[in-house]
Each structure stands twice: as C-alpha cells, then as structure tokens.
Amino acid sequence: PRGFSSSATAGRGGQGVVNVLTSNLAPFTNPSEKDNRAAVVLTRGEGVYVYDTDGKKYLDGLAGLWSNALGNGNERIIEAAHAQLKRLAYQHTFWNRTTDIAEEYTSRLVDFGRHRGVVQTFMSCGGSDANDTNVKLAWYYWNAIGQPSRKTVIARKQAYHGVTITASSMSGMETIHKGYGPLPLPWVRHVSTPHYWKYGLPGESEEEYSARLAKELEAVIVREGPDTIAAFIAEPVMGAGGVIPPPRGYWGSIQSILRKYDILFIADEVVTAFGRLGERLGSEFYDIQPDLYTVAKAMSSSYYPLGAALITEKVADAIKNQANKFGVFGHGYTYGGHPVACAIGLECLNIYEEMQIWDHVKRMTPTFQLTLKQLETHPLVGEVRGEGFMLAIEFVADKASKSQIGTKVPPATILANECMKNGLLVRSTGHVLVIAPSLVYTMENFQEMFTKLKKSLDSFDEIVYKELPE
Numbered sequence: 179p180r181g182f183s184s185s186a187t188a189g190r191g192g193q194g195v196v197n198v199l200t201s202n203l204a205p206f207t208n209p210s211e212k213d214n215r216a217a218v219v220l221t222r223g224e225g226v227y228v229y230d231t232d233g234k235k236y237l238d239g240l241a242g243l244w245s246n247a248l249g250n251g252n253e254r255i256i257e258a259a260h261a262q263l264k265r266l267a268y269q270h271t272f273w274n275r276t277t278d279i280a281e282e283y284t285s286r287l288v289d290f291g292r293h294r295g296v297v298q299t300f301m302s303c304g305g306s307d308a309n310d311t312n313v314k315l316a317w318y319y320w321n322a323i324g325q326p327s328r329k330t331v332i333a334r335k336q337a338y339h340g341v342t343i344t345a346s347s348m349s350g351m352e353t354i355h356k357g358y359g360p361l362p363l364p365w366v367r368h369v370s371t372p373h374y375w376k377y378g379l380p381g382e383s384e385e386e387y388s389a390r391l392a393k394e395l396e397a398v399i400v401r402e403g404p405d406t407i408a409a410f411i412a413e414p415v416m417g418a419g420g421v422i423p424p425p426r427g428y429w430g431s432i433q434s435i436l437r438k439y440d441i442l443f444i445a446d447e448v449v450t451a452f453g454r455l456g457e458r459l460g461s462e463f464y465d466i467q468p469d470l471y472t473v474a475k476a477m478s479s480s481y482y483p484l485g486a487a488l489i490t491e492k493v494a495d496a497i498k499n500q501a502n503k504f505g506v507f508g509h510g511y512t513y514g515g516h517p518v519a520c521a522i523g524l525e526c527l528n529i530y531e532e533m534q535i536w537d538h539v540k541r542m543t544p545t546f547q548l549t550l551k552q553l554e555t556h557p558l559v560g561e562v563r564g565e566g567f568m569l570a571i572e573f574v575a576d577k578a579s580k581s582q583i584g585t586k587v588p589p590a591t592i593l594a595n596e597c598m599k600n601g602l603l604v605r606s607t608g609h610v611l612v613i614a615p616s617l618v619y620t621m622e623n624f625q626e627m628f629t630k631l632k633k634s635l636d637s638f639d640e641i642v643y644k645e646l647p648e
C-alpha cells in the first residue's frame with residue numbers, strides 16, 4: 179500500500195492487512211506479535227463507515243476510539259477547519275496573547291458547562307494531558323489555599339485516564355504500568371472497581387455494595403490522613419476498563435464521602451462528555467458535581483487533537499486570588515487552544531446543539547441496550563452491560579462461577595475478529611467486547627450492527643466450541 183516501506187507490505191497481504199507496520203511502535207500492540215498478527219490499514223471514511231486498502235467497507239462500531247462522534251466526512255467541520263487554516267493557522271495563547279477563535283470557542287465551552295458550575299477552561303491536545311492539567315490544578319489549588327500537604331490522588335482499579343506519566347499512574351490497569359519501573363508514581367492510591375455483577379457478594383444488594391465501596395474509600399482516606407488527599411478522579415462510566423456503569427447508589431455515596439473530607443472531585447469525561455450517555459455531560463446523567471472535568475474525544479469529533487480541563491468556580495477563584503503568591507500560572511501547551519482545533523471544536527459544538535445530539539442518543543439507547551441485552555441468554559455470555567452509547571459483552575465459561583473461557587485466543591478477540599471479517603469494527607479487551615458507536619447512528623446503522631454481530635456470533639460459536647473441552 180501507498181506510504182509503507184517494503185517490509186511493511188510483506189506478509190499475508192489482501193484484505194487490507196499488512197503484517198508489519200512501518201516504523202511506528204504501535205500503541206497497545208504486542209511487538210512480538212508482528213509476525214503472526216496482521217494490521218488493518220484504513221484509508222478512507224464516509225459517515226459511520228471506513229474503508230481499508232482493498233476497498234473493504236466496515237461499519238465503525240467504536241467511533242474510532244469512542245470519539246469520532248459525527249462520523250467522517252462532515253462538510254461543515256471540514257469547511258470550518260479549512261477556513262481557519264486560511265485565516266490564521268497558528269498563534270498561541272501564552273503571555274496574555276490569544277486569538278479570536280480561541281476566545282470564542284472557550285467562552286462557548288464555558289457556556290456548555292455553566293449549568294454544572296464551569297466558569298473557565300484550560301486547553302490541551304487530548305485527554306491524557308488534560309488529566310495532567312487537572313492534577314496540577316488540584317495541587318495548585320491546595321497550595322493556593324494553604325493546605326500544601328494535600329498531594330495524594332485516589333483513583334480506581336481498571337480506570338483509564340491516559341498514558342502520560344501522571345495519567346498512567348492514575349490509570350488502574352496493569353498493562354499500562356507493566357514494564358515501566360516506577361509506575362504508578364507514589365502519590366496515587368487505587369480503590370475498587372465498582373462492578374456489582376463481578377464483585378458484589380452473594381445476597382448483597384446494589385445499594386449495599388455501593389455503601390461498602392464508599393466505606394472502603396473512606397477507610398483509605400482515613401488511613402492516609404484526610405489532609406494528605408488532594409483529589410479523587412473517576413470516569414462516570416468506566417470505559418476502557420470494560421464499560422462498567424456504577425451500581426445504584428454509588429455516585430451519591432462516593433460524593434458524600436468526598437464532601438465530608440473536602441476532597442476535590444475530578445470527573446474524567448473524556449468518553450462521556452458531549453452526549454454519549456444521552457446528556458451533555460456524564461456527570462449530569464448521574465447528578466454528580468465535580469470540581470474539575472476532563473474532556474476530549476467528541477469535543478472535536480476527533481477531527482483534530484483537542485482536550486480541556488473544565489474548571490468550576492471554587493478552583494478558578496482560588497487560582498486567581500493567589501496570583502501574588504506564585505506569579506504567573508506556569509503551565510501551557512504549545513498547541514493548547516490551537517486555532518484550527520478551536521474552529522473544529524466550535525463547529526462540533528454548533529452541530530451538537532443544533533441536533534441536540536444528546537437527545538438523539540437518549541432516544542436510540544433502548545434499541546441499542548435492550549436488543550443486545552438479549553445476548554445474556556447465550557450460554558457463554560456472563561453479562562451485557564452499558565449506558566447510552568457504551569456497551570460491553572463479557573464472556574464466561576460458566577455463568578455461576580463467572581470463570582473465564584480458556585481458548586488460546588481470548589473469546590472477545592475471536593468475536594472481534596469475526597466481526598471484522600463481516601465488516602464491523604468493535605473492540606476486544608480479551609474477555610470483554612466493547613461497542614461504542616458514533617453518536618449519529620441511525621436505526622438502520624444499529625440494525626446493520628445487530629445483523630453483523632449475530633452472524634459473527636454464529637462463527638464465534640463454531641470456533642469456541644471446537645476448542646472448549648466437552
């Protein structure tokens with residue numbers, strides 16, 4: 179294929195795949211697999227479809243990385259980017275300088291979050307660096323108001339907050355820490371994943387389970403000393419950890435513990451902001467009141483790298499009032515508030531507001547969630563769970579013990595591969611299959627997804643049962 183070195187084209191060929199991918203060290207790919215696992219090469223996109231080098235068409239069931247909310251080829255976004263590139267391709271927002279487009283967009287972003295207390299933004303290029311920013315804001319806040327001992331951040335196991343050193347430290351996944359020596363950094367603690375189906379005790383109600391997790395959080399705070407805790411960070415619905423919506427009562431109980439000990443709450447809404455749960459913000463869906471929000475992904479519908487920290491009054495005021503203590507606010511990315519990113523973000527926001535895209539998601543959610551929930555009757559499906567346009571199918575060998583299926587290739591990967599053969603892109607985390615379509619999916623798109631998934635499940639059964647012991 180065009181653009182690849184000759185070594186890249188060696189191997190299986192056909193089906194838009196190559197065995198070795200150029201000079202790029204592929205993210206979240208096992209480098210030792212390069213000889214037996216082909217890479218898919220995509221070249222073109224149209225709405226919710228993408229095409230590989232052989233022209234094969236795929237329905238994108240993951241919106242890129244839960245991010246390409248409006249699909250590819252949106253002329254309004256392309257035009258906004260083009261016009262901005264011609265007018266002013268780049269200027270920064272450092273040293274009291276800014277651009278008209280950065281000002282217009284950030285004020286619109288503040289308006290977007292104002293009903294949840296947002297008064298200010300800090301612009302980044304994606305989710306990880308926005309999370310780094312939020313940790314720095316939390317530390318700055320405590321230093322500013324005279325409680326410099328507050329440094330520890332409490333995160334959760336299985337959380338995904340990105341891969342900068344700060345974000346990977348807060349992420350609660352072994353894959354992200356393994357091989358990196360000092361990760362996670364020592365100022366992070368991880369509490370339990372709120373997954374009732376998996377970790378609830380026999381006879382324990384969802385509410386009791388949530389109360390138990392809140393107690394666990396409180397115990398960690400007390401053990402560490404409340405005056406050492408800066409912030410708690412969490413995704414409203416855990417995403418990359420396997421789409422885990424919180425059990426009933428969870429957010430209420432957690433939030434009251436955070437209030438009791440005056441701990442800042444950072445909501446990592448990189449996946450959930452801008453409509454994925456059927457509300458503007460995921461925090462709105464669960465009625466939680468964070469002090470800081472992290473947003474990215476759908477912010478630009480992934481047409482450009484873009485992220486932000488959304489800052490509420492309490493933190494914004496403390497930073498502003500303490501200017502004499504620390505002088506300049508010593509933080510900023512060259513591409514934070516990039517004019518083209520802002521023009522794209524602004525147009526996305528215009529489109530979302532015009533479409534009321536969150537209402538579309540809310541209307542389509544029952545079709546998506548309830549249709550696929552029926553897969554729980556499959557003998558190897560332990561749980562189908564989700565909220566809005568986020569869904570996971572978890573496979574088990576035995577429903578009662580929830581033991582894992584011991585196939586050589588993990589079950590969700592087998593299914594994801596079959597889906598790909600049938601022209602549907604989804605994601606496997608091993609035993610969990612994740613689906614998170616773009617926010618403009620129509621009924622026809624969902625029907626196509628269901629048909630392709632069903633067909634793929636038929637071949638999945640054949641493959642898996644052949645390998646499983648009787």
Ligand code: PMP
Pocket residue numbers: 243303304305306307309338339340341413417418446447448449474475485
């Ligand atoms: N937080 C969450 C909840 C995410 O899902 C992601 C990305 N999947 C990130 C942070 C990191 O964002 P980025 O890859 O843009 O740095």
